[in-house]
Amino acid sequence: xxxxxxxxxxxxxxxxxxxxxxxxxxxxxxxxxxxxxxxxxxxxxxxxxxxxxxxxxxxxxxxxxxxxxxxxxxxxxxxxxxxxxxxxxxxxxxxxxxxxxxxxxxxxxxxxxxxxxxxxxxxxxxxxxxxxxxxxxxxxxxxxxxxxxxxxxxxxxxxxxxxxxxxxxxxxxxxxxxxxxxxxxxxxxxxxxxxxxxxxxxxxxxxxxxxxxxxxxxxxxxxxxxxxxxxxxxxxxxxxxxxxxxxxxxxxxxxxxxxxxxxxxxxxxxxxxxxxxxxxxxxxxxxxxxxxxxxxxxxxxxxxxxxxxxxxxxxxxxxxxxxxxxxxxxxxxxxxxxxxxxxxxxxxxxxxxxxxxxxxxxxxx
Ligand code: 1CP
Numbered sequence: 001x002x003x004x005x006x007x008x009x010x011x012x013x014x015x016x017x018x019x020x021x022x023x024x025x026x027x028x029x030x031x032x033x034x035x036x037x038x039x040x041x042x043x044x045x046x047x048x049x050x051x052x053x054x055x056x057x058x059x060x061x062x063x064x065x066x067x068x069x070x071x072x073x074x075x076x077x078x079x080x081x082x083x084x085x086x087x088x089x090x091x092x093x094x095x096x097x098x099x100x101x102x103x104x105x106x107x108x109x110x111x112x113x114x115x116x117x118x119x120x121x122x123x124x125x126x127x128x129x130x131x132x133x134x135x136x137x138x139x140x141x142x143x144x145x146x147x148x149x150x151x152x153x154x155x156x157x158x159x160x161x162x163x164x165x166x167x168x169x170x171x172x173x174x175x176x177x178x179x180x181x182x183x184x185x186x187x188x189x190x191x192x193x194x195x196x197x198x199x200x201x202x203x204x205x206x207x208x209x210x211x212x213x214x215x216x217x218x219x220x221x222x223x224x225x226x227x228x229x230x231x232x233x234x235x236x237x238x239x240x241x242x243x244x245x246x247x248x249x250x251x252x253x254x255x256x257x258x259x260x261x262x263x264x265x266x267x268x269x270x271x272x273x274x275x276x277x278x279x280x281x282x283x284x285x286x287x288x289x290x291x292x293x294x295x296x297x298x299x300x301x302x303x304x305x306x307x308x309x310x311x312x313x314x315x316x317x318x319x320x321x322x323x324x325x326x327x328x329x330x331x332x333x334x335x336x337x338x339x340x341x342x343x344x345x346x347x348x349x350x351x352x353x354x355x356x357x358x359x360x361x362x363x364x365x
Contacts, residue, residue, distance in 0.1 A: 005136035012147040023257035031359035032079035037338030055100035065137035087156030093130040111168030115187035127201040135209035142210035153211030157218025158195040215259040222264015269294040284336020288325035304336035310347040
């Protein structure tokens with residue numbers, strides 16, 4: 001495995017490119033499907049591995065990260081895998097300590113309290129060195145996937161990372177982080193720009209290591225209204241995509257499709273569609289038809305079943321309705337946010353099988 005972690009030249013040929021075709025706007029005979037957080041605690045085999053290792057040890061050990069990435073792929077006919085990691089590895093690379101506290105989630109030991117704390121961050125980190133363990137996990141996983149499905153790399157959106165770095169963990173209101181946006185405008189932009197630069201390097205590095213698609217999770221977009229989003233998120237999300245693609249072209253590497261998930265940003269769908277992202281991922285509160293109208297025909301849409309709809313007795317009906325409304329083309333089926341830990345694995349299986357069967361049928365008629 002230590003050798004495979006570094007072998008970026010001999011990846012097995014890809015056997016299922018449905019999601020890549022959907023992302024590029026090409027015809028798909030059925031709808032590709034995956035689930036955000038598909039590697040996770042709803043799987044007994046994940047809990048088994050997790051019971052023996054601390055969360056960030058899993059992230060930092062390529063063989064373990066690879067194993068849990070593959071777990072959902074072994075069970076279900078998913079059309080993509082996503083590398084097991086976390087968005088908070090970037091704040092860690094900047095020198096912040098983060099621990100995963102059971103029952104509480106990720107927790108920063110010393111969050112940013114005041115703009116003067118920005119000085120404490122490592123401003124010229126060697127991203128490839130600090131986060132090389134993610135690259136190794138990606139390269140190893142590309143080999144172990146044996147070409148079954150493409151591998152997605154990811155990073156958090158800059159505002160979402162900034163929010164965690166200031167709040168120190170999850171928050172109901174984001175009032176501390178938003179205080180920065182209203183009171184310390186210059187320092188907020190300074191921090192966001194730092195995060196953009198690192199994120200671009202990190203995403204480019206993931207593609208070099210073997211990632212075949214990239215997703216940017218701006219999970220906390222919903223705490224910003226239109227004005228704050230336009231000022232503190234949109235331009236940075238746009239820059240990430242533009243710069244990643246440009247750097248890949250400059251390095252003579254084919255750019256990979258990029259997905260943006262700005263959760264809760266109903267107001268920004270049109271603006272997001274005008275960026276270079278190939279796929280706009282929408283959360284479960286957005287009406288499929290409205291999303292199509294706002295996003296238009298030039299972008300692929302990903303989403304957006306309510307994660308709780310998997311509990312429904314009539315889940316198939318809800319999935320059928322979603323597919324009918326989005327249509328079978330320029331579309332990637334997913335949940336509208338991460339899968340919950342108490343979902344039965346059979347319920348995700350039903351989602352995947354249902355999306356495939358219904359969309360094949362729709363395409364045939
Ligand atoms: O103890 C555990 O096992 C922790 C559960 C867990 C898992 C499985 C966490 C803690 N992170 C992850 C993995 C993870 N995180 C992946 C893996 C790949 C996959 O999807 O299968 C990904 C893509 C993430 C990304 C992530 N981490 C996001 C963005 C997506 C989203 O859900 O909005 C966010 C916000 C985080 C932070 C985070 N990490 C973990 C938790 C519980 C949280 C949320 C904390 C909070 O806001 O309260």
